[in-house]
Amino acid sequence: MFKIIARDGKARTGVLKIGKKKAETPFFMPVSSNSAVRFISTEDLEEIGIKATISNAFILHLRPGEKIIRKIGGIGKFMNFSGINVTDSGGFQMYSKEIFISSSNKGVIFKNPASGEKIFMTPEKDMKIQLDIGSEIAMCLDSMPLFSHSKKEIEEAVRKTTLWAGRCKKEHDKLQKKQQKENKQLLFGIMQGGIYPDLREKSAEDIVKLNFDGYSIGGLGLGEPREKQYQAVEFQKKFIPENKPVYLMGIGTPSEILEAISLGVDMFDSRLPTQNARRGTLFTSKGKLRIFNSRYKTDKKPIDENCGCFVCRNYSRAFIRHHLKEQSGTGRRLATYHNLYYLSNLMKDARNAIKKKKFSEFKKKIQKIYQD
Amino acid sequence: MFKIIARDGKARTGVLKIGKKKAETPFFMPVSSNSAVRFISTEDLEEIGIKATISNAFILHLRPGEKIIRKIGGIGKFMNFSGINVTDSGGFQMYSKEIFISSSNKGVIFKNPASGEKIFMTPEKDMKIQLDIGSEIAMCLDSMPLFSHSKKEIEEAVRKTTLWAGRCKKEHDKLQKKQQKENKQLLFGIMQGGIYPDLREKSAEDIVKLNFDGYSIGGLGLGEPREKQYQAVEFQKKFIPENKPVYLMGIGTPSEILEAISLGVDMFDSRLPTQNARRGTLFTSKGKLRIFNSRYKTDKKPIDENCGCFVCRNYSRAFIRHHLKEQSGTGRRLATYHNLYYLSNLMKDARNAIKKKKFSEFKKKIQKIYQD
Numbered sequence: 148m149f150k151i152i153a154r155d156g157k158a159r160t161g162v163l164k165i166g167k168k169k170a171e172t173p174f175f176m177p178v179s180s181n182s183a184v185r186f187i188s189t190e191d192l193e194e195i196g197i198k199a200t201i202s203n204a205f206i207l208h209l210r211p212g213e214k215i216i217r218k219i220g221g222i223g224k225f226m227n228f229s230g231i232n233v234t235d236s237g238g239f240q241m242y243s244k245e246i247f248i249s250s251s252n253k254g255v256i257f258k259n260p261a262s263g264e265k266i267f268m269t270p271e272k273d274m275k276i277q278l279d280i281g282s283e284i285a286m287c288l289d290s291m292p293l294f295s296h297s298k299k300e301i302e303e304a305v306r307k308t309t310l311w312a313g314r315c316k317k318e319h320d321k322l323q324k325k326q327q328k329e330n331k332q333l334l335f336g337i338m339q340g341g342i343y344p345d346l347r348e349k350s351a352e353d354i355v356k357l358n359f360d361g362y363s364i365g366g367l368g369l370g371e372p373r374e375k376q377y378q379a380v381e382f383q384k385k386f387i388p389e390n391k392p393v394y395l396m397g398i399g400t401p402s403e404i405l406e407a408i409s410l411g412v413d414m415f416d417s418r419l420p421t422q423n424a425r426r427g428t429l430f431t432s433k434g435k436l437r438i439f440n441s442r443y444k445t446d447k448k449p450i451d452e453n454c455g456c457f458v459c460r461n462y463s464r465a466f467i468r469h470h471l472k473e474q475s476g477t478g479r480r481l482a483t484y485h486n487l488y489y490l491s492n493l494m495k496d497a498r499n500a501i502k503k504k505k506f507s508e509f510k511k512k513i514q515k516i517y518q519d
Numbered sequence: 520m521f522k523i524i525a526r527d528g529k530a531r532t533g534v535l536k537i538g539k540k541k542a543e544t545p546f547f548m549p550v551s552s553n554s555a556v557r558f559i560s561t562e563d564l565e566e567i568g569i570k571a572t573i574s575n576a577f578i579l580h581l582r583p584g585e586k587i588i589r590k591i592g593g594i595g596k597f598m599n600f601s602g603i604n605v606t607d608s609g610g611f612q613m614y615s616k617e618i619f620i621s622s623s624n625k626g627v628i629f630k631n632p633a634s635g636e637k638i639f640m641t642p643e644k645d646m647k648i649q650l651d652i653g654s655e656i657a658m659c660l661d662s663m664p665l666f667s668h669s670k671k672e673i674e675e676a677v678r679k680t681t682l683w684a685g686r687c688k689k690e691h692d693k694l695q696k697k698q699q700k701e702n703k704q705l706l707f708g709i710m711q712g713g714i715y716p717d718l719r720e721k722s723a724e725d726i727v728k729l730n731f732d733g734y735s736i737g738g739l740g741l742g743e744p745r746e747k748q749y750q751a752v753e754f755q756k757k758f759i760p761e762n763k764p765v766y767l768m769g770i771g772t773p774s775e776i777l778e779a780i781s782l783g784v785d786m787f788d789s790r791l792p793t794q795n796a797r798r799g800t801l802f803t804s805k806g807k808l809r810i811f812n813s814r815y816k817t818d819k820k821p822i823d824e825n826c827g828c829f830v831c832r833n834y835s836r837a838f839i840r841h842h843l844k845e846q847s848g849t850g851r852r853l854a855t856y857h858n859l860y861y862l863s864n865l866m867k868d869a870r871n872a873i874k875k876k877k878f879s880e881f882k883k884k885i886q887k888i889y890q891d
Binding site (some may be wrong): 224447457476 | 553554555556557558559560561562582583587590591592596597598599816817819829833834835837838841842844845847848849850851852853
């Protein structure tokens, strides 16, 4: 399932294989919450070299509903994506005021923002939804604290996350046994603990004991200092068996991703490249380009002269700038395509650097360009 | 420049050639008001077989401004479109309450909706803008009456349209002489007259006297009965020299387009296929498919089983339905792509039917499917 091919320090590159689907690690997953990466088709994703995306089980439960997706043959068929489909449980949605009502040991009470209807989400129900959606990798329902929360609140979130993870594992095992599908869905456990070394340690120990297919480090990228983020990753990574894939959730910038790779992380997701694109911050080989700067008004050059994507081969900064300012669908698609292309290639370069044992130099070079 | 290759009754097929750019007629132009067809890239357009699009000179004058487009090398370079770029003058914007202030013999006073700034648009200024934009075909500034207007008002609009057409022609000749460009921009005269045969006749006579490169029939598709629309086209077409291209503005549905082709029209534009797509009305070989109908919720079939576009090859009705309901950029792009593909192929089939002298049967077959 997960095979490490080469190492350079703690950094590693390998292959994650699930049934007929596979992806070289480390890889980046664009966010396809609602079964599509915004403005992007799966043909685009394949052209870009994206091997996995992450959808949101709770959002898909609201619309179109997991039953519809199951009838079409699962999320891969529904989206027409031949890569690895990952689903997040929707624990993150606890921080959406429009959706979250309350949380207890039993589970979370959410509200359907369209109908007002209450939805009681238990770890068990979440497993059923993700199996119906048919992703290749599911996430446990977790209780994610915010950076602003007190240590006591974070401790409580760690306790609840472990409690739910145990119930998720049990239900997932039971449901999978019933399904008797050829290719089993993997289940990842999520670790929390904020920026507190003792809580990160406790969470990692608890979750690893439950023996998941892979481990996710959650609750970071929420405003904590960069050093605390790296520390938390380093801390929990030590507890994770070497042969299990490690997924750092919601991270991040090119610099953060490379730092986490150097700590042994294998999988990433973030809204950053797609959201940045729509908001006019474009990734280039020379760092971030803020296209709304007036100097680009009549600039005939492509976003990045060193980029080979179809956007850079064909469109000027002036055109991209105009259409992003107008918030046009065409402009948003082109900018999103470019940023994903940049990040997809950055990951490929990272994998190659690990194979050549030159990851540290590579990381330093990029971090010098992306001082964010 | 315009060469007719084959005829079947009044219907004709030919080639419109401007410099190195050419398009077989009759053809359909998607609307790219703001220098892009909404959600669609020019790579998409080329794949679909679209040979011309129509942008709006007034909208481009507001943003990004014709000077920026000129600096990038003209609208074709700016948009990265290798086909024929047509610009409308913006006369149509007189019916946008947010933009229009007043109109006199001298010209039109518009308002920039963003800044509130007044813009005095004269026929002369409009010619300068369109030459700066660098389209291959420009339109005269016209005064378009609505269907609800009185005969007296429409008569006044005809008078003003002729007056401005004369000034457009004079200024365009003068400016082109100065420019001394290798490939001259064509200028089309626009005819008005509502549904009144005498006014349509008067307008056609007046405009043809000014000797334009092509002729546009305007002011239709505004709610008038279908027979009156066809009558107006038939009426004005008689006055237009056989060797000049005829453009029916803002029309329309597959049925209307084929009817107009049978009357000798060569060029079309309409928001219909792109707007319909976004609103869930999709063109198929069996007629319109209203994707929001709940029967398509779990439909695995493509939009049209007889369609070869990449959307129909890869995506289910269930997926398209979900994403159009969510108004997602991905869904809107896929639906728009499909509708344009359908219409582009309809035009190709129409051209072939004319060549085979079977246009009448072809038209009847499609009109039976599209009874709109």
